[in-house]
Amino acid sequence: MAAAAAATGLRPEAVVADEAANPQWAPPEHSLVGAATQPGDDQDAPVRPLCKPRGICSRAYFLVLMVFVHLYLGNVLALLLFVHYSNGDESTDPGSQRRTQSPRPVSTLGPLARLEGIKVGYERKVQLVTDRDHFIRTLSLKPLLFEIPGFLSDEECRLIIHLAQMKGLQRSQILPTEEYEEAMSTMQVSQLDLFRLLDQNHDGRLQLREVLAQTRLGNGRWMTPENIQEMYSAIKADPDGDGVLSLQEFSNMDLRDFHKYMRSHKAESSELVRNSHHTWLYQGEGAHHVMRAIRQRVLRLTRLSPEIVELSEPLQVVRYGEGGHYHAHVDSGPVYPETICSHTKLVANESVPFETSCRYMTVLFYLNNVTGGGETVFPVADNRTYDEMSLIQDDVDLRDTRRHCDKGNLRVKPRQGTAVFWYNYLPDGQGWVGDVDDYSLHGGCLVTRGTKWIANNWINVDPSRARQALFQQEMARLAREGGADSQPEWALDRAYSDARVEL
Secondary structure: OOOOOOOOOOOOOOOOOHHHOOOEEEOOOOOOOOOOOOOOOOOOOOOOOOOOOOHHHOHHHHHHHHHHHHHHOOOHHHHHHHHHHHOOOOOOOHHHHHHHHOOOOOOOOOOOOOOOOOOOOOEEEEEEEOOEEEEEEEEEOOOOEEEEOOOOOHHHHHHHHHHHHHHOOEEOOOOOOHHHHHHHHOOOOOHHHHHHHHOOOOOOEEOHHHHHHHOOEEOOEEOOHHHHHHHHHHOOOOOOOOOOEEHHHHHHOOHHHHHHHHHOOOOOHHHEOEEOEEEEEOOOOOOOHHHHHHHHHHHHHHOOOHHHHHOOOOEEEEEEOOOOEEEEEOOOOOOOOOEEEOOOOOOOOOOOOEEEOOEEEEEEEEOOOOOEEOOEEEOOOOOOOOOHHHHEEOOEEOOOOOOOHHHOOEEEOOOOOOEEEEEOEEEOOOOOEEEEOHHHOEEEOOEEEOOEEEEEEEEEOOOOHHHHHHHHHHHHHHHHHHHHHHOOHHHOOOOOOOOOOOO
16 A cells, blocks of 8 residues: 655754743643643763554554555665565664664753643633733644744734745645555565554454554555545455455555556546645744744743754644645654654764654644634544544544534644644653653644635754754854754845835
């Protein structure tokens, strides 16, 4: 089955302005308790899996996912790793050996700040700008999710949209190329291994929801139960038509027929996992003064170190037209011994085949009021338990934001200037990054009328304190020695820094 993944690259560094002073935190008078941060120490912990071994975040699935992506790039090593790990042999993990042998600097980073949720509906007051108070309200505890009305002014929202239009937006997801499809059709993977990966309950039969849980894409499409059944019928994979494949039926299926079928059914934009356009706006030193002010406001909000915030990704601005959507996903990928964070990969003295995004926090801004639809849905927010397979029941897929947003546990309506932010990882008990928070699953509901504009500030933190410290040290050294000329390519986007726009 086909799958695809997207990873983000490195983003800009900059110095901290005066506005980045520590915020004045205080609960409102009616509050009973205040916020607290997690205690921690400065000891670096070894990189460990950030997902539990099940479902979409399982190591087995992650590896087969990476095989699909890297076949497109001609990465033979990915296939070797897939065979190695799908056989369950981790005793000779070359990634672990490299990590053990590579020298690591002594970490000097303190614990990561983390706002406590207290309870759903709890409000506290924070001063993010001079002479004005903002109120932060807890929306859920799983994930730890907050809302801040009026974080941006209407004028700032309009300016961000204007700058994004000046920069130019590109489609967020493109359809697979013919080269990708050809690589997929020639992939040499044992059908028995593939069957075992898909068979989540190990009953020797593939139910529709098992296929859907791990087969999110087919030639760029979001696969639905109807799509799977249509494909089964077209390639005669399910003779009895019950929607369930036995091992024998799966073994009899020719994967080349699957690829031929997918090539004959090109995906429309409405069928994509993500139907939107986006661009990136630089926020580092030399950027537009409003962009700098917003970054400093985020710095105060998150209470993280200036180095972490300034060296994170720039602002991503996204436009969803009528019919736009983004099916439910998590913002951060799992980190295994054979992966490395996109933002620290250039300074890590390690050779690993895969990279993934490492986004400790997501800060999302609504830039306009949406006429119809466009909510941000958290399908399993504050569920008592989480189970990947429970997301798909009968013909209802809670990850499907085009058809089933109304069945999600929590929906946030877009309101111009409002910000919502959440943590993509649980704490590790030592003041640093722990497991991926499965409850952070979220998506953009279908825009039924009008246009939706949002922006994202992702705060990047490597699960390895030592690697994060090395990254920050190296970026500081580059800034001291060479200034702008020595900055990475992604830090040089100043096309709109001198733009004169009336607020």
